[in-house]
Amino acid sequence: MSLRATSSTSDKTRQKIVRAAEQLFADKGYQSMTLRDVTKAANVNLAAVNYHFGSKCNLMREAIRSRIEPINVERLKRLAELIEAHGPAPVPVSAIFNSLFRPLFESDGPSKGPNPALIQMIGRAFTEPADFMRNLHKDFFTELSFRYLTELKRTCPQLDEETIRYRFFLSISTMLGATINTVTLENLSSSKSTEPNYDKIVSELIAYAAAGFDHA
Amino acid sequence: MSLRATSSTSDKTRQKIVRAAEQLFADKGYQSMTLRDVTKAANVNLAAVNYHFGSKCNLMREAIRSRIEPINVERLKRLAELIEAHGPAPVPVSAIFNSLFRPLFESDGPSKGPNPALIQMIGRAFTEPADFMRNLHKDFFTELSFRYLTELKRTCPQLDEETIRYRFFLSISTMLGATINTVTLENLSSSKSTEPNYDKIVSELIAYAAAGFDHA
DNA sequence: GTCTATAGAACGATAGAC
DNA sequence: GTCTATCGTTCTATAGAC
Numbered sequence: 001m002s003l004r005a006t007s008s009t010s011d012k013t014r015q016k017i018v019r020a021a022e023q024l025f026a027d028k029g030y031q032s033m034t035l036r037d038v039t040k041a042a043n044v045n046l047a048a049v050n051y052h053f054g055s056k057c058n059l060m061r062e063a064i065r066s067r068i069e070p071i072n073v074e075r076l077k078r079l080a081e082l083i084e085a086h087g088p089a090p091v092p093v094s095a096i097f098n099s100l101f102r103p104l105f106e107s108d109g110p111s112k113g114p115n116p117a118l119i120q121m122i123g124r125a126f127t128e129p130a131d132f133m134r135n136l137h138k139d140f141f142t143e144l145s146f147r148y149l150t151e152l153k154r155t156c157p158q159l160d161e162e163t164i165r166y167r168f169f170l171s172i173s174t175m176l177g178a179t180i181n182t183v184t185l186e187n188l189s190s191s192k193s194t195e196p197n198y199d200k201i202v203s204e205l206i207a208y209a210a211a212g213f214d215h216a
Numbered sequence: 217m218s219l220r221a222t223s224s225t226s227d228k229t230r231q232k233i234v235r236a237a238e239q240l241f242a243d244k245g246y247q248s249m250t251l252r253d254v255t256k257a258a259n260v261n262l263a264a265v266n267y268h269f270g271s272k273c274n275l276m277r278e279a280i281r282s283r284i285e286p287i288n289v290e291r292l293k294r295l296a297e298l299i300e301a302h303g304p305a306p307v308p309v310s311a312i313f314n315s316l317f318r319p320l321f322e323s324d325g326p327s328k329g330p331n332p333a334l335i336q337m338i339g340r341a342f343t344e345p346a347d348f349m350r351n352l353h354k355d356f357f358t359e360l361s362f363r364y365l366t367e368l369k370r371t372c373p374q375l376d377e378e379t380i381r382y383r384f385f386l387s388i389s390t391m392l393g394a395t396i397n398t399v400t401l402e403n404l405s406s407s408k409s410t411e412p413n414y415d416k417i418v419s420e421l422i423a424y425a426a427a428g429f430d431h432a
Numbered sequence: 433g434t435c436t437a438t439a440g441a442a443c444g445a446t447a448g449a450c
Numbered sequence: 451g452t453c454t455a456t457c458g459t460t461c462t463a464t465a466g467a468c
Contacts, residue, residue: 027345031247034461036460036461036462045434047434047435048433055462056462127343129243169397170393170420170424172397173397174386175393177392178386181385181388204379204383204386208383210431211428211431212428215424215427250443251445252443263452263453264451264452266446271445272443
């Protein structure tokens with residue numbers, strides 16, 4: 001049968017499916033999101049998912065991969081720029097976290113605004129219990145965490161390796177928690193706006209994580 | 217028909233179901249956890265869940281409620297003790313977070329060790345997308361957050377209300393992320409122990425959140 | 433490539449014997 | 451209270467017409 005490997009004249013159906021899947025996965029998680037939901041929201045036929053992606057699992061792997069990879073590229077690019085800019089001096093913790101957190105919240109590209117569905121999807125992907133996510137985590141997080149841990153160790157030589165790993169873990173946890181923890185997010189703003197203020201969230205997040213990581 | 221409202225001579229079946237549900241919910245989330253899984257793990261009959269709890273939804277509401285309520289009581293008790301002990305002086309942020317975070321990780325009671333299944337279950341409950349969780353959050357979090365925000369405001373009068381709410385939200389996110397974010401948790405210890413070191417996690421968590429909250 | 437129709441399996445819930 | 455058996459629904463995935 002052979003799945004579609006390359007783009008053709010029209011990827012509209014494929015794209016519509018991915019976009020709908022993003023939103024539904026963000027809202028309801030993997031198990032609660034059904035292919036009927038997806039194809040209905042995308043306004044395509046039910047069979048289209050299996051034709052284009054082979055399976056529900058593959059659809060989500062592809063959806064998540066296509067979003068995370070550019071973000072991780074941007075993260076490492078900014079980290080490299082920081083290292084370059086500071087020469088032999090270590091990069092401040094807040095600048096390191098800035099390069100790690102910002103790209104997620106500028107998910108549609110720098111100078112573009114944040115994409116709530118995309119932010120939530122990634123947050124949920126890393127807290128999703130489904131088995132097939134495990135490998136994704138390894139693929140997308142191993143190199144990234146190694147690079148960031150290396151740089152954080154250089155900036156904070158007074159902290160032993162184990163402490164650095166714990167605090168890095170807590171920093172990642174804060175970021176992920178902030179993206180999916182709708183509970184407190186709703187109670188945050190005194191105004192009853194449905195849309196969270198991501199600009200405020202991300203700058204607070206960076207300052208919070210930097211202070212939490214760097215404390216005596 | 218009438219559900220069982222009061223305890224009878226033997227709550228063994230009921231208890232076994234709740235315990236099994238906790239573990240499975242912690243591992244797989246609400247939708248992936250089936251009643252067939254639960255009753256099989258509990259070694260009881262499939263129909264027992266609907267007899268004792270009426271529905272799958274009700275089972276999890278009861279399981280979560282029975283765990284969170286004692287923890288919240290303990291939290292507020294410790295907070296009240298802190299306020300009492302400090303008299304008119306404000307309670308330090310780290311002490312406030314100590315009273316908020318510790319009870320979850322001493323979930324089987326003080327002097328008892330942490331209960332991984334319980335910790336994960338509560339973390340997952342607050343990040344679960346399922347609709348029926350929404351009301352639970354309101355029930356178990358509204359009063360708690362009000363009390364803690366009041367006390368944090370007294371301790372940090374230099375911070376405006378909105379900033380306090382944002383940082384409190386981030387602190388809760390850190391805690392929740394730490395309980396369910398298995399990804400990085402696995403990569404944490406250089407030793408390949410399956411069991412996370414909760415003692416280390418919780419003390420790092422409290423110091424981290426206090427520093428993150430209290431920064432200039 | 434896109435559709436209809438359906439296979440095949442799993443689910444929550446319940447009826448009714450004991 | 452506890453069991454077996456099953457109803458009615460919903461899911462992913464696929465076969466086959468167009």
